[in-house]
């Protein structure tokens with residue numbers, strides 16, 4: 243299933259950049275292609291309004307909301323004005339569409355070192371043009387995997403500290419401070435790596 247779905251129904255705009263706040267919500271404040279979050283990348287400034295079908299080749303879609311995607315500057319820059327020819331599309335050489343499918347299930351497989359393995363022609367095409375195995379994305383996947391492993395452990399420590407505080411009838415100030423720090427760390431990690 244696709245990670246992203248269109249929920250917003252923005253009024254027509256003459257400048258496609260004005261759709262950014264709507265795209266931000268529809269794309270869960272994450273890059274459509276690498277899925278990195280604003281929390282991880284340091285805010286919405288590094289995110290751009292991307293044309294899935296490039297604006298130089300599909301001039302009638304420049305302001306079409308369904309053709310606009312929320313993307314980080316890195317992915318947008320690599321994808322740029324690329325679009326496959328009819329013959330390439332017939333061979334399956336196209337961009338995976340994160341609004342219709344899950345590229346990381348259907349076309350690519352994430353490896354332990356954070357790189358991606360291409361499963362289909364679509365995966366090869368998407369990876370070769372957006373460079374989804376670039377070092378900064380491998381790092382993001384490794385850190386996210388580590389966070390997924392760490393979160394249950396941090397939650398268990400928080401639970402132990404809570405029990406300790408209850409047993410000491412709330413008189414353990416240091417434990418309460420540690421608990422606060424761990425809870426902040428858990429929330430920050432969930433937001434940063436979009437973990438439920």
Ligand SMILES: [Zn+2]
Pocket residue numbers: 273274275276277278313314315316317318
């Ligand atoms: Zn990206």
